[in-house]
Amino acid sequence: MFSLDPKTSGRVAERIRRVLVVDPNLASARLVADLMKSIGTRQVAFETTEQAALIAARDMDPQIIFVERAGEGLDGESFTRRLRRSNLSCRMVPVIMITADATATSIKGARDAGVHEFVRKPFTSGDIIKRVEVVSLKSRNWVEALGYVGPDRRRFNSADYKGPRKRQSETATTPADASAATIDQAMRIIASAHERFDTDPMQAVRALRSQVDALRGTVASRPDMGAAIEMLGAALSEGNPTRQSLGPSVQALLKFADPASLAPRHLAQPSAA
Numbered sequence: 001m002f003s004l005d006p007k008t009s010g011r012v013a014e015r016i017r018r019v020l021v022v023d024p025n026l027a028s029a030r031l032v033a034d035l036m037k038s039i040g041t042r043q044v045a046f047e048t049t050e051q052a053a054l055i056a057a058r059d060m061d062p063q064i065i066f067v068e069r070a071g072e073g074l075d076g077e078s079f080t081r082r083l084r085r086s087n088l089s090c091r092m093v094p095v096i097m098i099t100a101d102a103t104a105t106s107i108k109g110a111r112d113a114g115v116h117e118f119v120r121k122p123f124t125s126g127d128i129i130k131r132v133e134v135v136s137l138k139s140r141n142w143v144e145a146l147g148y149v150g151p152d153r154r155r156f157n158s159a160d161y162k163g164p165r166k167r168q169s170e171t172a173t174t175p176a177d178a179s180a181a182t183i184d185q186a187m188r189i190i191a192s193a194h195e196r197f198d199t200d201p202m203q204a205v206r207a208l209r210s211q212v213d214a215l216r217g218t219v220a221s222r223p224d225m226g227a228a229i230e231m232l233g234a235a236l237s238e239g240n241p242t243r244q245s246l247g248p249s250v251q252a253l254l255k256f257a258d259p260a261s262l263a264p265r266h267l268a269q270p271s272a273a
Contacts, residue, residue, distance in 0.1 A: 013040025024071035069099035094135035114150025144210035
């Protein structure tokens with residue numbers, strides 16, 4: 001039986017007290033639940049369908065969710081997307097997807113739906129606990145865009161990945177490099193969210209607000225952007241913002257963007273490794 005050392009176990013247990021398991025196969029769901037209880041979970045809820053799972057997530061406010069990729073009444077990717085775009089307090093909690101269909105397509109689909117980790121069946125107790133340790137103790141940046149909502153996809157399945165990172169911000173070695181990478185991604189998301197605002201206004205506003213917050217953290221290195229950042233923040237705080245009402249403040253801010261980062265290929269959503 002795979003187990004955590006006592007110090008790690010205590011830290012993990014605080015983050016997994018409430019667990020939701022979504023799986024039409026109750027035998028499989030109970031196996032996961034028993035493993036979680038062995039490392040500190042106190043409350044487990046079981047659901048078999050996508051809609052029931054969203055209701056349970058609202059009522060239970062789980063700290064971690066396990067979801068089967070597919071089954072009768074369940075589409076794990078759809079469930080995860082709906083969770084991420086909801087107003088539930090648990091919308092950002094770690095989601096671990098479990099499936100026997102571990103193809104390249106299913107793994108990419110899970111990643112792009114906003115899943116934190118992916119476990120292949122048949123699995124061992126070590127497979128599950130390793131993923132739980134990763135999502136509990138190794139935080140990942142959150143991406144709040146229009147085309148994608150979820151944890152930074154560069155670190156998907158980080159419990160297994162040992163290779164080099166590929167994106168600019170992964171190679172940032174100085175605060176200035178990190179700030180530049182943050183600005184680049186924020187500008188791309190702002191451009192995309194404004195361009196496609198009317199397709200999903202609620203998420204567009206949420207994405208824009210998130211990027212304003214991210215850019216505020218870069219003002220020390222780019223004080224010239226400060227006024228434009230606050231201009232967009234103020235526009236987002238007014239009543240019911242629209243694509244038209246936000247236009248002037250978005251364009252004022254995008255004047256500071258690298259034109260190359262706003263090329264059409266970047267507008268759909270942040271790229272992934």
